[in-house]
Amino acid sequence: MTTNHQLVYRLSSLMLDREQHVLPVDDLFDDEQIGDFVKSVQIDSPYQQMILEGVLTESVRDENLFVSFTVEGYFHYVLGEVIYNQYNDRSSSGLLQLVRNSGLNGVKEGVTQCLIRQADRGNIKTILDFIDAGEDIANLCVVPLGMAFLSANNGNVLDRLMDHESENDFRVLDAVLKFLDSNNKHQAIDGIWQQLIFRLGEYNLKSCGFHKARLVIQGIAFREDEFLESLTGKIMEEGKSYFKGFSRLEKGALLMDYYNLLVNKGQLPLAYRFAMKFGLYAIEPALLVRHYYNILYPLLELGKFKKAESIYLRCEPIYRKDGFFLNWSGWIYQSWYELKSGDKKHLETGLGLYQKSTALIDEAYGRYSIRIYQNLENLGYTYNLIEQYHTGLAYLDQAIAIVTKSYRTDITYKLGNLYEMKAGALSDVGRYDDALQYIDKSDQCKLLQVGPDTSEMSWNYETRARIFLAMGNRSGAKEAFKKSLDIREAELGSDNEITKQSRTDYEAI
Numbered sequence: 001m002t003t004n005h006q007l008v009y010r011l012s013s014l015m016l017d018r019e020q021h022v023l024p025v026d027d028l029f030d031d032e033q034i035g036d037f038v039k040s041v042q043i044d045s046p047y048q049q050m051i052l053e054g055v056l057t058e059s060v061r062d063e064n065l066f067v068s069f070t071v072e073g074y075f076h077y078v079l080g081e082v083i084y085n086q087y088n089d090r091s092s093s094g095l096l097q098l099v100r101n102s103g104l105n106g107v108k109e110g111v112t113q114c115l116i117r118q119a120d121r122g123n124i125k126t127i128l129d130f131i132d133a134g135e136d137i138a139n140l141c142v143v144p145l146g147m148a149f150l151s152a153n154n155g156n157v158l159d160r161l162m163d164h165e166s167e168n169d170f171r172v173l174d175a176v177l178k179f180l181d182s183n184n185k186h187q188a189i190d191g192i193w194q195q196l197i198f199r200l201g202e203y204n205l206k207s208c209g210f211h212k213a214r215l216v217i218q219g220i221a222f223r224e225d226e227f228l229e230s231l232t233g234k235i236m237e238e239g240k241s242y243f244k245g246f247s248r249l250e251k252g253a254l255l256m257d258y259y260n261l262l263v264n265k266g267q268l269p270l271a272y273r274f275a276m277k278f279g280l281y282a283i284e285p286a287l288l289v290r291h292y293y294n295i296l297y298p299l300l301e302l303g304k305f306k307k308a309e310s311i312y313l314r315c316e317p318i319y320r321k322d323g324f325f326l327n328w329s330g331w332i333y334q335s336w337y338e339l340k341s342g343d344k345k346h347l348e349t350g351l352g353l354y355q356k357s358t359a360l361i362d363e364a365y366g367r368y369s370i371r372i373y374q375n376l377e378n379l380g381y382t383y384n385l386i387e388q389y390h391t392g393l394a395y396l397d398q399a400i401a402i403v404t405k406s407y408r409t410d411i412t413y414k415l416g417n418l419y420e421m422k423a424g425a426l427s428d429v430g431r432y433d434d435a436l437q438y439i440d441k442s443d444q445c446k447l448l449q450v451g452p453d454t455s456e457m458s459w460n461y462e463t464r465a466r467i468f469l470a471m472g473n474r475s476g477a478k479e480a481f482k483k484s485l486d487i488r489e490a491e492l493g494s495d496n497e498i499t500k501q502s503r504t505d506y507e508a509i
Helices: 003-018 035-039 046-052 071-087 092-101 107-120 125-131 135-151 154-161 167-182 186-199 210-222 225-243 248-264 268-277 285-290 292-301 305-319 323-341 344-365 370-385 389-407 413-428 432-446 455-471 474-491 497-507
Strands: 022-024 056-061 064-069
Touching: 003 022, 003 046, 003 064, 035 046, 046 056, 046 135, 056 389, 064 071, 064 389, 071 092, 071 107, 092 107, 092 125, 092 135, 107 125, 107 135, 125 135, 125 154, 125 167, 135 154, 135 167, 135 186, 154 186, 167 186, 167 210, 186 210, 210 225, 210 248, 225 248, 225 268, 248 268, 248 292, 268 292, 285 292, 285 305, 292 305, 292 323, 305 323, 323 344, 323 370, 323 497, 344 370, 370 389, 370 413, 389 413, 413 432, 413 455, 432 455, 455 474, 455 497, 474 497
Parallel strands: none
Antiparallel strands: 022 064, 056 064
């Protein structure tokens, strides 16, 4: 019996014994047969493989992580084993004919599972042949190629993929990177980029096909900020003619990719100017909502609340039943209250939108979906603003539990804001030592993605300063306030409302 078979057999036995189709993951850690599989976060762990391949699924309930079978996923898994046994010794053309000619519902997923088994054994020839066979066939290769990168030498896999590079190679590679990111495999992503940036050549978007251009833009994140600012200036100077070799739809996608790059790098004023230059705030509502967080973030930091509200009002008639949209729309009004107006009507509007969002997300995804954590985060922060600290902390703890259980780590970028918010609330209830521990953890998480001198980190310096001030450590508070002020003056400008408040806080000590 293989280790994968041992795992699924043992899980099935436990479900039969307990008469439950879901099992608490923590209870499995000490199981003599499969405990080591479940505890491991390594990609070659049978448990991790079953999660990635969709055979098993995890969910968080009442702050506990549970695992269950995906029945359809298990069928595809077993079908993949059958196909592998029947076709592994044949040429790629045999599998290709099976995909194109079989009328069995699920055969494509079964072939994907077959390709995963080949990748696990270091054989990626059929995967590469499938990528060259056309877009519809290449789509089956995303997960298998991702597994190949996880289980083999990144450089060797990339060399073979790029041996005769094509647009389809870049399209599939872009999808692989997104697949790995969605599964929190950041170490593997970093390894791929270390190899890939040397293969992309010069950062000249004019000489690329569309899918290569998308990767070129992502690769700029690994360059210094001065390069990013220089290239952005050149693109803005030339305007849309810079992308003249692309279709209208391709041009729009590349502009949005580039805008997201600027936001993710913490270049918020530059992102705003870029969006204004290329009319990104006027694009169709579907695209605005797809990138809603990144659309709103610079506007709120820069005090453009009416602009943010106008985007919300334009999209609201279409997306009023979309929980994700309503959640981040609440952020507009909560920030408006906190950073500028002080009008409690704004705060009430924000809280109302967050609460509507909760019901819609519960209905669409279930109470314990990973998708709910951002809503819990916003609710927690808002209750802290109205000084209901214990309610706020309860919401923040729920969100933290969902993220840590789902990602199996307490240090990930997604926890950065949560830890910072919890640090502030703990300070407000007098738990200063705990607050300092959480702001330190927030630093660790945020610095995984943004630099120490970005606007996002300025909030951490400010929160740390307020903790120090509450503790009576005026010198520590003054130093932290100064760091926050310096960042905001450089990033947001001296006339920005947040910068002005930072200056007032610093000068008051």
